[in-house]
Amino acid sequence: MTINWQLMLPLIVYLVGVYAIGYYSSAFVAKARATSGKTFLEEFFLGSRDLNGFVLAMTLVATYISASSFIGGPGVAYNQGLGWVFLAMSQMPTGYLTLTLLGKRFAITARKMEALTVVDFLKKRYQNDAVVVLASASVVLFLLSSMTAQWIGAARIFQATGLSYEAGLTIFVLTVLVYVTVGGFRAVALTDALQGCVMLVGTLAIFIGTVVAGGGLSNIIQTMYRTNPDLITPFGVKGYIAVPWVSSFWVLVGLGLAGLPQIAVRAMAYKNSRSMHRAIIIGTPVAGFLMLGMHLVGALARGVVPGIKVGDMVVPTLTVQVLPPWLAGVFLAGPLAAIMSTVDSMLLMVSSSIVKDLYLNYINKRATDRMVSSLSLATTAIVGVIVYLTALKPPSLLVWLNLFALGGLEAAFFWPIILGLYWPKANGAGALASLITGVSTYIVFDRVWNRPFGTHTVVLPLVLALLAFVLVTSLTTKKQLQKL
Amino acid sequence: MRDNDPRYAQSTKEALIGLTIFVLNFVWWFGFGYGMGSGSPANYTYVLGFPSWFFWSCIMGFVVFSVVVWLAVKYFFKEMPLDSEGVKADDD
Numbered sequence: 001m002t003i004n005w006q007l008m009l010p011l012i013v014y015l016v017g018v019y020a021i022g023y024y025s026s027a028f029v030a031k032a033r034a035t036s037g038k039t040f041l042e043e044f045f046l047g048s049r050d051l052n053g054f055v056l057a058m059t060l061v062a063t064y065i066s067a068s069s070f071i072g073g074p075g076v077a078y079n080q081g082l083g084w085v086f087l088a089m090s091q092m093p094t095g096y097l098t099l100t101l102l103g104k105r106f107a108i109t110a111r112k113m114e115a116l117t118v119v120d121f122l123k124k125r126y127q128n129d130a131v132v133v134l135a136s137a138s139v140v141l142f143l144l145s146s147m148t149a150q151w152i153g154a155a156r157i158f159q160a161t162g163l164s165y166e167a168g169l170t171i172f173v174l175t176v177l178v179y180v181t182v183g184g185f186r187a188v189a190l191t192d193a194l195q196g197c198v199m200l201v202g203t204l205a206i207f208i209g210t211v212v213a214g215g216g217l218s219n220i221i222q223t224m225y226r227t228n229p230d231l232i233t234p235f236g237v238k239g240y241i242a243v244p245w246v247s248s249f250w251v252l253v254g255l256g257l258a259g260l261p262q263i264a265v266r267a268m269a270y271k272n273s274r275s276m277h278r279a280i281i282i283g284t285p286v287a288g289f290l291m292l293g294m295h296l297v298g299a300l301a302r303g304v305v306p307g308i309k310v311g312d313m314v315v316p317t318l319t320v321q322v323l324p325p326w327l328a329g330v331f332l333a334g335p336l337a338a339i340m341s342t343v344d345s346m347l348l349m350v351s352s353s354i355v356k357d358l359y360l361n362y363i364n365k366r367a368t369d370r371m372v373s374s375l376s377l378a379t380t381a382i383v384g385v386i387v388y389l390t391a392l393k394p395p396s397l398l399v400w401l402n403l404f405a406l407g408g409l410e411a412a413f414f415w416p417i418i419l420g421l422y423w424p425k426a427n428g429a430g431a432l433a434s435l436i437t438g439v440s441t442y443i444v445f446d447r448v449w450n451r452p453f454g455t456h457t458v459v460l461p462l463v464l465a466l467l468a469f470v471l472v473t474s475l476t477t478k479k480q481l482q483k484l
Numbered sequence: 485m486r487d488n489d490p491r492y493a494q495s496t497k498e499a500l501i502g503l504t505i506f507v508l509n510f511v512w513w514f515g516f517g518y519g520m521g522s523g524s525p526a527n528y529t530y531v532l533g534f535p536s537w538f539f540w541s542c543i544m545g546f547v548v549f550s551v552v553v554w555l556a557v558k559y560f561f562k563e564m565p566l567d568s569e570g571v572k573a574d575d576d
Contacts, residue, residue, distance in 0.1 A: 082538050086517055089542045093506050096553045100502020105495040107566045217533030229525040232535050234517045243518065250510050273563045280561075284553045288546040422496065 003162040010329035011161065011336065014198060015175055018191050018340070022179025025187035037369030044184035044376055045116050045352045051189055051270045053278025057095070058196035059189040060266050060279065061287045062341035064094050064257060065199065067153035069291065070335035074298025075311025081224060081231030081299050083241045088295040090249040095287035096280045098258045102267040104276065105421050110268035117349075118261040118417065119357040121268070125420045128428025129362075134435055136357040138412045139261055143346040144387060146405040150346075151391040154339040157332055160316055169391055172340070177384040180344050181377050185269065188344045195337030196286065202334025203293040206315075209322035210297050214304035223303035231302060248455035252407065256458060259414030260406070262345045347387075351380040404443055407458040411438030414462060415469045430473030438465035491564050501560050509549050516541035 032043035042048050051059070069088075077084035106121075115121040119139065123132045151169060158168025179187045214220035224231040235241055257263050270276050294315075301308075301318050308314050315335070319328045355376045360367060367375070415434045419426040442461040451457065521528075521537030531539040 082535065082542075086513075086538065086542055089513060089545060092546060092549065093509060097502055097506050100505075101499050103495050103499045103502070104564060104566065105492060105499065108489065108491055108495065111566055112568050218530070219533075221530070221533050221535070225525060232528065232538075233525050234521040234537060234541075247510075247514065250506075254506065254510075272566060273561075277557045277561050277563070280557050281554045285546075285550040288550060292542060292546050422499070 004160075004325075006325040007161040007329040007332060008163075010326065011158075011333055014333045014337070015171075017194055018175060018179055021190045021194060022183040022187045025179070025183030025190060028186055029182065029184050033373045037367075037372040040369065040373045041116055041356060041376070043186065044373070045348065045356060046265070046269050047185040047189055049111070049269055049271060050186070051266070051275060051279075053270075053275040054282060055189050055193045056099075056266065056270045056275055056279035057281075057283035057286060059192035059341070059345075060098065060263065061095060061283050061290065062192040062196040062199065062338070063262055063266065063345045064091075064260075064342075065287075065290055065338050066342040067150055067335060067339045069294055070199075070338045071153060071312050071315055074294050074301070075314045077295045077298030078302050078308065078314040079311060080236040080240055081228075081233070081302065082296075083230075083234045083236035083246075085292065085295040085299050086234045087241055087246045087249055088291050089288075090246070091253045091291045092284070092288045093250075093254040094257055094291075095284035097254060098263055099267055099276060099280050099283070101255075101258045102264060102417070102421065104273055106264070106267045106417075107270065107273075107276070109421065115268065117352045117356055118264050118413065119353060122416055122420065122431065123357070123361065126416070126426075126428035126431045128432060131416065131428055131431050131435060132357060132361060134432070135412065135416070136353040138409060138435075138439060139353040139357075140350050142405040142409050143262070143350050144383070144390075147343050147346045147350075147387045148390045150339050150343045151387060154336060154343075155391070156312075157336050157339075160332060161329075166392065169388065172336075173384060173388045173391075176340060176344055176347065177381060180347050180384070181380050185348060188341075188348055189266075189269070191344065192341040195341040198330075198337040199290055199334045200286065202331040202337075203290055203297070205323060205327055206319060206331050206334075207293050207297050209327075210300050210304055210318060213322040214300060217300075220300050220303035224299070227302060227306065231299070244453060244455050245451060248459045251462065252410070252456050252458045256407075256410035256414055256462065259410040259412075259417060261409065261413055262349045264413070264417060265349065347380060347384055350383050351376060354379050354383070404446065407442050407446075407456075407461070408439055410458060411442040411461045411465055414438070415465050419469060425473060425477060426469070427473050427476060429476040430469045430471075433472035434465040434469035437468040438462065441465070494562050494564065498561055501556055505549065505552060505556060508552070509545070512545050512548065513541050516545070 029043055032039045073088060110121055113121065113124040115124055119132060119135045122135055151173065154172045155165050155169035158171060159165055179191060211217055221232060228237060230237045270279065297318070298314055301314050305318055305321055308317055319331050323331055359375065412435050416431040420431065438461050441464050442458065445461060446457050517537055520540060521535065528535045530536060534543065
């Protein structure tokens with residue numbers, strides 16, 4: 001095993017930075033732990049609602065942006081051309097929509113309820129045990145499966161430096177586990193901020209490198225045109241990117257993100273309204289730049305390094321060819337940061353669901369402060385180890401579930417969160433109906449009726465979940481009135 | 485949960501502003517993308533090397549909406565306390 005130290009060194013520097021942030025945050029966790037169980041939970045799972053604008057913007061964007069924006073997406077853009085960059089721009093609202101839509105209403109309500117997690121919010125809003133159990137179960141199952149997929153991606157990046165898959169995975173998992181368990185949400189958010197900056201620098205570097213290597217933008221675009229004119233249209237090769245389908249991405253990765261619990265929880269974690277305002281102003285250009293930059297790089301690569309067969313190899317190949325070796329290492333830290341900032345939030349989300357939403361609600365209501373804090377740390381570590389073992393040899397069930405993770409979580413959570421906030425009449429029965437309808441129709445449609453009316457699979461289940469919510473709520477409200 | 489918190493009216497207004505920007509963002513993206521990009525690529529015009537549809541839809545869309553969001557927050561969003569002590573009418 002020969003290790004390419006020029007690639008490895010920047011990664012090591014970056015990992016050291018991540019550990020340092022974990023160490024810094026551990027002081028806050030230790031202090032909260034010494035105070036009370038409630039203080040501990042608020043610090044460990046929500047960073048004591050202390051995020052400033054910059055960190056909030058970065059953690060929101062970085063949590064959303066994963067391996068697919070740095071490896072998978074640019075790979076497809078390589079094959080489909082500018083049409084795929086066009087599609088990727090539907091993710092531009094990531095930076096502003098979740099924060100404005102959930103808004104201060106969510107932050108205020110969560111503080112009143114003393115809610116620490118999204119499921120916690122649903123529990124206090126609807127007072128319905130079935131909603132709590134099903135919502136927590138969806139979080140645990142869907143996020144466990146997405147984490148496994150992300151960790152596999154991270155191990156592959158380390159492989160580029162010459163490490164074995166197992167060694168890469170071990171380094172990655174150990175790092176994430178250490179800083180998440182010792183530092184909790186604060187460490188996750190602060191490392192996300194660092195990772196967001198690494199991603200910005202990496203994207204800028206590879207974009208400039210690609211344009212220079214291809215002899216200027218105009219030249220590259222004309223080469224793409226000569227390769228295949230379809231590459232510079234919004235329709236993709238042979239009309240692959242159909243109009244209703246690409247438009248419905250605005251629902252899947254634009255609007256729907258407000259329903260992802262690992263995203264939504266950030267909308268209750270900021271310090272004050274000023275930090276929220278700043279986060280929207282900073283987050284929008286950051287999200288837009290990363291999406292536009294990375295996908296454009298993938299599309300332009302077709303005119304710079306033609307002939308790559310496997311989509312996932314486009315960015316690694318490009319990195320090695322257009323960047324000097326020391327800068328290539330810096331760039332590789334980009335996708336690694338994207339993955340790390342996604343899984344750390346998922347890990348914390350899963351353990352908060354198990355400890356806060358399930359254990360403290362149903363298994364042991366009178367747990368002592370000491371038990372609560374030990375259990376939170378232990379659960380986080382154990383979940384991490386389980387994901388590590390599954391990533392070493394992924395079971396097919398998890399691979400299958402991962403396909404549904406994004407749309408499934410959105411279908412489950414979107415309406416219960418939004419209507420819970422803005423529709424005073426919304427009740428538990430309605431939320432339950434929406435949750436069940438959303439998840440089940442999403443999985444069924446994905447199997448039997450992919451792209452109904454040409455749209456992405458997530459659109460119709462979201463509509464059905466809304467109908468179920470409104471219908472069941474109005475039916476059950478009438479009954480209650482009759483009883484009175 | 486009742487709706488008598490005075491901060492809720494402003495927060496609803498801000499959510500609607502966010503949603504409006506989202507819709508305008510979509511219209512901009514869709515309009516320039518398909519409006520200018522639907523013809524044959526042989527007849528495309530170019531701006532800074534990019535096909536015009538791509539330049540206006542994706543690149544200018546990114547720039548314009550970053551500015552729109554900034555202006556909306558600056559002029560329409562209001563600072564308010566988020567804690568329960570921030571209001572007189574505490575409803576729970």
